Amino acid sequence: GAVVSQHPSRVICKSGTSVKIECRSLDFQATTMFWYRQFPKQSLMLMATSNEGSKATYEQGVEKDKFLINHASLTLSTLTVTSAHPEDSSFYICSARDTRSPAWETQYFGPGTRLLVL
C-alpha cells in the first residue's frame, strides 16, 4: 500500500530556532500534500495544503511566514517552523494524495512528528 514517511519522528529545539520537518511519499507521486497539527487529546487541524511547484494554501489563522512550506518535488514536502516558541510544541502530521489514483478522496497519512520547543 501507499506509504508516507516523516522525518524526524521527534525533535526538541530551543526557543527561537527553526525546525524543518520532511514528508515523503515513498511509492507514489503526490502533487498535493496536507499538513495538520494535533494538540494532545484533540483532533487534527488542517494547517495548509501543499501543492507541487506552486505556493501552499494556508488555512485561516495559520501564519504563512511562521510555517514555511516547500513542495519542490512530487514526493517531498517540507514544513519549516521558523523562530519556534513553546506554544508551537505539537504533533505535526502530513498526508498525501496519490496523483495517479482516481480516488480523489483518499489521503495517506504519515506517522507524525512530535515537536517540543524549550
Add this chain to the structure above:
Amino acid sequence: AQSVTQLDSQVPVFEEAPVELRCNYSSSVSVYLFWYVQYPNQGLQLLLKYLSGSTLVKGINGFEAEFNKSQTSFHLRKPSVHISDTAEYFCAVSVKSQGAQKLVFGQGTRLTINP
C-alpha cells in the same frame, strides 16, 4: 461551515463485546464521510468511507458504518471487538474549500478494550 462532532471522547468496552462510536456532522451539501483509526505512534489509517450509494459501508478489521441523512449521523460499529482494536478513532467529512477537497476531523474517540 461543515463540522463533525464525536459525542464520546472515551469508550471503554470489554473484549468480544459490540461497540458503537458516534459521529454527527453538519452539512447542507453533498457529504463525503470517513472513519480513520490511529494506533499509538502510527499515522492515521482509513477504516471506511461513504461517498454515495449504499448507506451501510463495510470497512477493514470488521468495522462498518451507516450513513443516516435524516439524523446527520455516521456511527461506526463492530459486533465483537478485540484487544487490538484499542486506538483513537476519528470521524471526518470532506469539504470543498479554496477550490480543493479537504478533511475536517472530529475530536476523536479513544476506544479502550478491556480483557
